[in-house]
Amino acid sequence: MVTEPVPEFETQDLLINVGPQHPSTHGVFRMVMEIDGEVVKDVIPHIGYLHRGAEKLCENNDFRQGVGYMDRTEYLAAHNAELSYVMAVEALAELEVPARAQWIRMILCELNRLSSHFMFFGAFGVDVGVFGTPFVYAWRERETLIDLFEEISGDRMMYAYFRAGGLAWEVPPNFKERVREVLKSSRQGVKDFDGLLTENEIFIARTKNVGIISAEDAIEIGMSGPSLRASGVPLDIRKTEPYLFYDQVEFDVPLGENGDVFDRYYVRLQEMEQSMRIIEQCLDRLEDGPIMPERMPRMLRLPEGQEVYIRTEAPRGEYGVYLVSKGGNKPWRLKVRSACLSNLQALKQMSVGQYVADAIIILGSIDIVLSEVDR
Amino acid sequence: MSDGIFGIENTWLDAAIRIQLIVGLMTIVVMGLIYAERKILARFQQRLGPTRTGPAGLLQSLADALKLVGKEDLRPRNADPWTFELAPYLVFVPVFMSFVVVPFVVGWQVRIVELGLIYFVAVSSLSIIGWIMAGWGSDNRYAMIGGMRAAAQGISYELPLVLALISVAMVANSYDLNEIVAGQGRWPNVVWQPMVVVVFVIAGLAELNRTPFDIPVGESEVVGGPFVEYSGIRWSMFFLAEYAALFIMALIFAAVFLGGWAWPLGEEWGRWWQLALVSIKAGLFIFFVFWVRASVPRLRIDQLMSFSWKILLPLMLVQVLVNGAVLVYGGPLWILTIAGLVGIAVLVKLVGHAVSQPRPKVVVAASAEGEVAS
Numbered sequence: 001m002v003t004e005p006v007p008e009f010e011t012q013d014l015l016i017n018v019g020p021q022h023p024s025t026h027g028v029f030r031m032v033m034e035i036d037g038e039v040v041k042d043v044i045p046h047i048g049y050l051h052r053g054a055e056k057l058c059e060n061n062d063f064r065q066g067v068g069y070m071d072r073t074e075y076l077a078a079h080n081a082e083l084s085y086v087m088a089v090e091a092l093a094e095l096e097v098p099a100r101a102q103w104i105r106m107i108l109c110e111l112n113r114l115s116s117h118f119m120f121f122g123a124f125g126v127d128v129g130v131f132g133t134p135f136v137y138a139w140r141e142r143e144t145l146i147d148l149f150e151e152i153s154g155d156r157m158m159y160a161y162f163r164a165g166g167l168a169w170e171v172p173p174n175f176k177e178r179v180r181e182v183l184k185s186s187r188q189g190v191k192d193f194d195g196l197l198t199e200n201e202i203f204i205a206r207t208k209n210v211g212i213i214s215a216e217d218a219i220e221i222g223m224s225g226p227s228l229r230a231s232g233v234p235l236d237i238r239k240t241e242p243y244l245f246y247d248q249v250e251f252d253v254p255l256g257e258n259g260d261v262f263d264r265y266y267v268r269l270q271e272m273e274q275s276m277r278i279i280e281q282c283l284d285r286l287e288d289g290p291i292m293p294e295r296m297p298r299m300l301r302l303p304e305g306q307e308v309y310i311r312t313e314a315p316r317g318e319y320g321v322y323l324v325s326k327g328g329n330k331p332w333r334l335k336v337r338s339a340c341l342s343n344l345q346a347l348k349q350m351s352v353g354q355y356v357a358d359a360i361i362i363l364g365s366i367d368i369v370l371s372e373v374d375r
Numbered sequence: 376m377s378d379g380i381f382g383i384e385n386t387w388l389d390a391a392i393r394i395q396l397i398v399g400l401m402t403i404v405v406m407g408l409i410y411a412e413r414k415i416l417a418r419f420q421q422r423l424g425p426t427r428t429g430p431a432g433l434l435q436s437l438a439d440a441l442k443l444v445g446k447e448d449l450r451p452r453n454a455d456p457w458t459f460e461l462a463p464y465l466v467f468v469p470v471f472m473s474f475v476v477v478p479f480v481v482g483w484q485v486r487i488v489e490l491g492l493i494y495f496v497a498v499s500s501l502s503i504i505g506w507i508m509a510g511w512g513s514d515n516r517y518a519m520i521g522g523m524r525a526a527a528q529g530i531s532y533e534l535p536l537v538l539a540l541i542s543v544a545m546v547a548n549s550y551d552l553n554e555i556v557a558g559q560g561r562w563p564n565v566v567w568q569p570m571v572v573v574v575f576v577i578a579g580l581a582e583l584n585r586t587p588f589d590i591p592v593g594e595s596e597v598v599g600g601p602f603v604e605y606s607g608i609r610w611s612m613f614f615l616a617e618y619a620a621l622f623i624m625a626l627i628f629a630a631v632f633l634g635g636w637a638w639p640l641g642e643e644w645g646r647w648w649q650l651a652l653v654s655i656k657a658g659l660f661i662f663f664v665f666w667v668r669a670s671v672p673r674l675r676i677d678q679l680m681s682f683s684w685k686i687l688l689p690l691m692l693v694q695v696l697v698n699g700a701v702l703v704y705g706g707p708l709w710i711l712t713i714a715g716l717v718g719i720a721v722l723v724k725l726v727g728h729a730v731s732q733p734r735p736k737v738v739v740a741a742s743a744e745g746e747v748a749s
Contacts, residue, residue: 016516024595038520038676127595129673131586136420201726202587202672356520357596357675 013041020049024127024360027370031347031363038355043348047341050374055334062329063089063164063300070321071158073336074372076119079105079112079149080314081372082162087243088310088323089164092302099245100289101166106244107179107282108152108161109312110275114186115145116315117268120367121193124265127364128206134196141189144182151178164300166292176283183276190272198269207262211350211362214259221349222342225317227366230267231259237313249281261358264365301329309337316340316367340372393485397474405618406436412665419669446607451514454604458512463605463612465505470616470623473499477626478552480636480649491552492540495627496533499582502616503529506591509601509613521600524676525584525591531683532581532588538691539575543568543631545698546711552627556635563634567711570694570718572632574687576663579624581679583617586668590676621664622657629656686725690718 019030028049034042054073058066066089067082074081083105090097118138125134146156152171153161161168172178197203213223218231228235236253238246254270256263304327311320317339326332343366351359410425410433417424425432450459475498476491478484488494503526510522546567547555555564565572581588592600602613629635633656636649674682697714 014516014520016520023598035520038524125672129586129589129593129595130671131416131594131668133420133669136422140421196670197672200671202674205678206672206675355675355677357590357593357673360596 011036018360019046024364026123026364026368029363029368029370029373031359033351033356033359035356038357040351040354040356040359043351043359045344045347047344047370047373050370052371052375054375055336058334059331063302063331066331066334067162068158068160070336071160072371073338073375074314074316074319074369075157076369077112077116077315078157078159079108079162080312081319082159083109083244084310084312084314084319084321085323086162086164087312088308088321089300089302091308091310092306092323092325093164093300095165095296096293097166098290098293100287101291102244103282103286104167104171104175104291105162106246106249107279107286108149109244110279110282111145111148111179111182113275113315114272115142115149117272118142118145118186118189120268120315121197121265124361124364124367125197127361128197128203130197134193137189137192137196141186144185148178148182163292165296166290170291176286179279179283183279186272187276190269194269198266204262206357206361207265207365208260209258210261210354210358211365212258212260213346213350217349218259218346221345223317223346224339224342225313225315226267226271227264227317227343227346229253230256230263232256237311237318241311243310243312245282245285246278248285249278251275251278261361261365264367268367299329302327302331311337314339316369316372317343319372336372336375338372338375340366340368340370344368344373390485397485398471401471401474401619401622402615404622405615406440408618408622408661409436409439409614411661412668415662415665416669419666440611443611444608448607448609449604451604453514455512455514458508459604460609462505462509462512462601463609463616465508466502467505467612467616469498469501469505470620472501473623474619476552477623478556478630478635479626479653480646481553483646483650484552487551487553490550492544492550492555492631495552495623496537496540499620499623500529500533502620506601509605513601513604515604517597517599518601518603521591521593521597521603524597525601527676528581528584528588528590528679531680532578532687535574535683535687535691536578536582538688538695539571539578540631542571542691542695542698545695545702546708552630556630556637559634560637563632563638565632567708567715568632568694568698569712569715570690570722571715573719573722574691574694575628575632576660578683578687579628580664580667581683583621583624583664585621585664587671587674588679589673590679593673595673621661625657625660625664626653628660629653633659686722690722694718 013034013036016033016035017030018033019025020028025031030046030049032044032046033040052072054069058069061069066085070081070085071078118141122135122138122142125138126132149159150156152175153159153168213231215231215233218228219233224235232255234253234255237243239253251274254267254274256267302325304325307322307324309320309322311318318337319339320337322333322335322337323331324333347363347366350362354362413435414424414432425435428435428438450456473495475485476488476494506525506529507522510518510525513519543555543564544550546564547558549555549558584591591597592602597603602610605613630653635656636652694714698711701708701710
């Protein structure tokens with residue numbers, strides 16, 4: 001009997017292009033996913049759509065003007081980005097920053113952490129698939145924070161409020177009351193969020209044990225911030241290398257256990273409570289005083305042949321500024337170490353083998369800001 | 376066969392008029408539903424919803440419909456022309472066909488069909504073909520993933536839905552929706568079949584592709600799924616079908632489980648009272664659907680499938696078996712109630728067991744070191 005040979009069918013994995021115009025890529029990120037049915041086989045990220053050469057632009061502007069470019073590298077936590085830059089300049093110029101300016105910087109950075117994390121929750125809720133509700137909840141709270149920033153600095157996103165040596169101008173007279181007011185509403189907002197998502201069965205089913213990355217791998221990739229702490233690595237620069245007055249306030253560093261999407265979400269939620277704790281302590285310690293050093297030169301010139309690397313704990317992780325001075329009023333070289341870029345490297349490792357829907361929430365849980373990735 | 380509408384005896388003319396009435400009514404109802412959904416979701420999200428178009432934004436849906444009709448009907452160059460252009464009709468027509476048996480009040484329906492429930496189930500599941508055609512014909516990979524998801528989901532959730540309706544028909548001893556309603560004059564079926572109601576609502580949400588089962592159209596993943604390439608009037612046909620299906624499902628729910636127009640006032644009351652009762656009961660279901668949409672995330676496709684095949688289907692089979700045993704061998708009906716409540720408990724336990732985990736709480740302890748700043 002002659003049987004016809006069964007023809008061999010070649011199965012081909014499907015390549016789908018996600019982004020740069022896709023609602024869940026948080027900006028202009030593009031990834032090409034190779035999928036077999038619903039399972040992700042490979043992820044190839046493409047970055048660079050938002051590259052504006054911020055580092056190079058800083059080299060052509062003096063130290064005062066550079067602050068504005070730093071805002072634009074990290075538009076969701078601009079105060080934190082400014083902080084690294086002005087601290088680097090201060091370290092080279094050996095400026096003594098007055099205590100009041102430092103306390104206000106701390107308050108603003110922590111408030112900015114709150115507003116950035118609110119943004120994360122809103123976008124993440126939409127990624128997971130709730131229609132709009134978390135987004136609107138989060139933006140309502142973020143709005144109060146941004147209103148406060150506007151009252152202080154005059155701008156809602158690009159504050160340019162920190163200066164090498166201190167602050168641009170004094171905060172409004174009702175600063176303390178306003179911050180306490182905003183904290184009250186933020187505290188309620190965090191509670192609302194907790195109630196809306198954290199113990200929702202579907203949310204847990206979607207996020208638990210998805211996109212796991214071990215502590216060793218996370219360290220090897222160079223992750224930092226909440227994404228790293230979710231894997232259980234207790235690295236918080238505010239604790240390990242305290243800057244400003246972080247060594248004088250009490251706060252916990254929340255850690256995750258599994259390093260999955262849920263932990264990355266939950267670590268951020270707990271972190272916000274700690275931020276509020278820090279802000280309250282700062283408000284108690286804030287006293288009147290100067291906000292700029294007394295003998296501040298009119299034109300800041302740095303000594304020749306010096307370099308410095310300053311890192312701070314931004315909402316997304318280690319935001320570092322490497323500054324090389326060869327004299328004059330402009331940096332010779334400025335390099336920004338972006339936490340998002342490093343964290344994004346873990347995307348492939350987390351996503352391969354998961355479902356398509358998981359890849360989207362994994363990307364959301366890393367919490368990238370494309371302007372910081374591409375600079 | 377019922378009497379001719381408006382005293383018209385010609386069967387064909389009568390049918391044509393009834394169809395016209397249904398299509399007209401549905402279009403208005405769908406506009407109302409879209410407006411209601413936008414307003415209700417807005418309240419959940421502390422927004423206002425549409426306010427500008429007409430008094431309290433009432434004309435917003437009309438404005439949207441006009442805009443959609445005026446838009447260009449685009450077709451991608453590589454799309455399969457026939458499949459692409461036929462798909463909206465294949466989604467749209469079955470939904471409206473299933474309207475034939477859906478009753479509003481006594482005698483207010485297109486045709487009284489003895490096997491009404493079977494007809495409803497058979498016709499409404501036809502629209503899956505339209506979804507697959509839309510997904511395949513668009514020549515878009517997102518659309519294809521969405522179409523495949525729609526097919527998988529439709530087939531899986533058809534079974535629990537059918538079993539739910541069958542177990543109700545067993546209790547009512549009829550497949551005719553009018554008789555099922557009339558039989559509930561004293562106690563609605565929700566009393567006898569509590570678990571079936573829960574399963575029906577879950578499977579109904581899945582059939583309607585509503586959150587948390589909106590996997591085929593998942594906005595954040597496949598960006599609209601099968602509809603991604605559609606625009607203008609064709610897209611609005613999908614939309615119309617989706618909301619019409621929601622309305623029909625709500626009416627079926629009201630009739631089958633909540634006693635339609637009969638409970639609790641009895642059948643003798645006037646038609647307007649009956650209509651108000653049915654509207655309230657259907658409105659409850661619709662409000663629940665919107666409420667769910669505002670509060671829960673989307674499931675993943677594998678979780679959706681295993682939930683249907685491993686939990687809902689076995690439970691429904693047991694329910695049908697219990698129904699049969701009690702009804703054939705005689706016995707008080709309250710056994711069914713207890714069995715249903717036990718079923719709900721098992722369902723909740725199974726779902727809870729799958730996901731419940733304690734909150735992790737690991738922290739590096741607080742400390743404050745260093746000098747106090749001057």
